[in-house]
Amino acid sequence: MPRLIATHEVDDVAHWSASPKREEVFGSVATDIHTFVDPNRPNQVGLSMEVADMAAFQAVMESEAGAEAMRYDGVHPDTIVVYVET
Template structure:
């Protein structure tokens, strides 16, 4: 099961941290989701997770539900970087 790290900027860190959307959207394909905040950049955040099915993860990331969750969470999509453990 690959581990991922995703970083991006958000409009409101407190809102992003308290959002239920992460669990709602990724629960079917990921487990052990942890959140991180960059102490040097107050709008940069990150997630780590274990993904059971990379194709399903990618499908969620490009779906309307994924886009709506990012919008709800205040994610700035142009800043998204996803890294996969090798």
């Protein structure tokens, strides 16, 4: 199962860190989710997770539920960068 790392900017790191939406929406396609904050850039955050089915993960990312979770969490979608373990 590949591990992904995703980085992006958010409006409010404390809100994003405490949000239940990540697990609610992505818990069906990702496991072992960990969050990270860049101590030098206050609105830059990251996630690592294991994803068994990349097509299912992408479908969630493109779904209305995924978009709503990103809006709720204050994610700036245009800043998302995803890295896949090789």
